[in-house]
Amino acid sequence: MIDRDGILALIPHQGAMCLWDEVAGWDARSIRLRARSHRDPGNPLRSHDRLRAIHLCEYGAQAMAVHGGLRAREAGGAAQPGLLVALRGVQLHVARIDDLPDALECEAEVLVEAEASQQYAFRIRHAGALLAEGRAAVMLGAPLPTSTPSPL
Structure with a gap:
């Protein structure tokens, strides 16, 4: 098992923006993770004191980042920096997740990979119930976006 400190050493998401608490298992094709960050009132994705199910897409994308970091370290x-470029087939089975008492569990697996891109499938559950599923595509080696004001 890999704990939160181990995850923080692998991905660019730091502090409260690192959503996963532990890696329960992984191999070259897939990863399983757990998190309780959905219960944290300081979760940076919260708005109006709620964390909506759409944010499970970020949990799925971070699962990809953790897996990429583990594979690169091995x-x-x-890992090369990546930029999320597409979400496909996303199905949300709940409206919000901040009120769920137990850990979130994610399974993510590589579907397609090339030198400059990857596509993963992800499924996120709570107490065995499926909350969200979908596919995410990442461009690798892409410069990460910066927050610069656009000229008017």
């Missing part, structure tokens, strides 16, 4: 390197 190969003796570091």
Whole structure:
């Protein structure tokens, strides 16, 4: 098992923006993670004191990042930066997640990968019930966006 500190060493998401607490298992094709961050009132994705199910897409994307970091570390390197470019087939089976008492559990698996991109499928459950599922695509090596004002 890999704890939160181990996850923080693998991904660019730091502090409260790192949503996963532990890696329950992984191999070259898939990863399983757990989180309780959905219960945290300081979760940066919350608005109006709620955390909506749409934010499970970010949980899925971060699962991809953790998996990429683990795979890169095992190969003796570091993961390339990635940029989420598409979500497909996303199905949300609840409206919100901040009121769920137990840990969220995610399974993510590589579907397609190339030198500059990857596509994963993800499924997120709570107490065995499916909350969300979908696919996410990432461009690798893409510069991460910066917050610069656009000229008017």
